[in-house]
Amino acid sequence: MIPAVIDKTVLKKYEQYLKAELNLSLTTVKFYIDEADLFTEYLEKNNKTYISAEVSDIENYIIKRKNRIMKLSDSENCKTGNNIISSLKATTINKVASGIRSFFKFLLLEDVRSDNPSRFIKMSRRGKKLPDFLSVEDIDTLLDSIDVSTHSGLRDRALFELIYSCGLRISEACSLKCSNIFSNDGVIKVVGKGNKHRIVPEGDAAEYWLKKYIKEARPLMIKNKRTDFIFLNIKGEPISRKGVWKRFKEIAMACGIESRVHTLRHSFATHLITGGADLRSVQEMLGHTDISTTQIYTHLARNDLKECHKQYHPEGKKTGGKL
Numbered sequence: 001m002i003p004a005v006i007d008k009t010v011l012k013k014y015e016q017y018l019k020a021e022l023n024l025s026l027t028t029v030k031f032y033i034d035e036a037d038l039f040t041e042y043l044e045k046n047n048k049t050y051i052s053a054e055v056s057d058i059e060n061y062i063i064k065r066k067n068r069i070m071k072l073s074d075s076e077n078c079k080t081g082n083n084i085i086s087s088l089k090a091t092t093i094n095k096v097a098s099g100i101r102s103f104f105k106f107l108l109l110e111d112v113r114s115d116n117p118s119r120f121i122k123m124s125r126r127g128k129k130l131p132d133f134l135s136v137e138d139i140d141t142l143l144d145s146i147d148v149s150t151h152s153g154l155r156d157r158a159l160f161e162l163i164y165s166c167g168l169r170i171s172e173a174c175s176l177k178c179s180n181i182f183s184n185d186g187v188i189k190v191v192g193k194g195n196k197h198r199i200v201p202e203g204d205a206a207e208y209w210l211k212k213y214i215k216e217a218r219p220l221m222i223k224n225k226r227t228d229f230i231f232l233n234i235k236g237e238p239i240s241r242k243g244v245w246k247r248f249k250e251i252a253m254a255c256g257i258e259s260r261v262h263t264l265r266h267s268f269a270t271h272l273i274t275g276g277a278d279l280r281s282v283q284e285m286l287g288h289t290d291i292s293t294t295q296i297y298t299h300l301a302r303n304d305l306k307e308c309h310k311q312y313h314p315e316g317k318k319t320g321g322k323l
Helices: 008-021 026-045 055-080 083-087 089-109 136-144 151-166 170-174 204-221 241-255 263-274 279-286 291-312
Strands: 187-191 197-201
Touching: 008 026, 008 089, 026 055, 026 089, 055 089, 136 151, 136 241, 136 263, 151 170, 151 187, 151 204, 151 241, 151 263, 170 241, 197 279, 263 279, 263 291, 279 291
Parallel strands: none
Antiparallel strands: 187 197
16 A cells, blocks of 8 residues: 555655755754655645655645745734745745655655656745845944953853854854864864865954953853863853854844844855955855855945946046946
């Protein structure tokens, strides 16, 4: 008898495929596994299986998921007035479609199916949201406002200096270990998405505050526990992503700056590019697989280009430097 719901053996093999073959992050793996479960449950209700599913079944499922996602996000927007959630809808819907395509590709590779109906499913086109970033002055204001007279304050200064100086993702900063620091060389080893490693220069300010935190505050925060993680909470445990978000929000609000901690990473890339850094170097430091992801930051140099054109081009002053 053909299974109506996803077989546990198939699910386990699919999970291994996502981790080993595609090298996806644990978060993405969980999303794809959950999506495979939801999809097969949907098929079961319609007297179908993942073996007998057709293009129309996939299309109808994605439409159903799309309506559900839009309904939830619109409801949340009404409660919070937050347009950020609304902008995430297209991203999530595309991820749903991507998960289904990945699942059918796996079934084809495993000879569970002889065809792949998901190849006819097109991804929704969406415009790329331009990243927010802070000015150098705002970042200086924010970092200088941190009270470094306390152990947690010294940790926060080192943490946010490092995120900005190295362009780290929050998860990368939280997972950073003492063995990842190479002070003599002025670099750190970062473990990014898909367990990919990269080497990033620290920067003088980040190096100073990190050494000060490790020497003066961390030994008192560790509370006789054994851990190689650098950034700890008040219990002596590795600080969580939620903990980092909360501390940054508190510091930013106290400065009258409306921002998210991930903006430090955007600011890192923006300031490098506007300062003249080449795109390939920025790509490597950010850990982007595709350079097109890094290219989104080049729009932020547009004002600099206008000023350059206005100042140096023979027609610049006449036209007002319009591009």
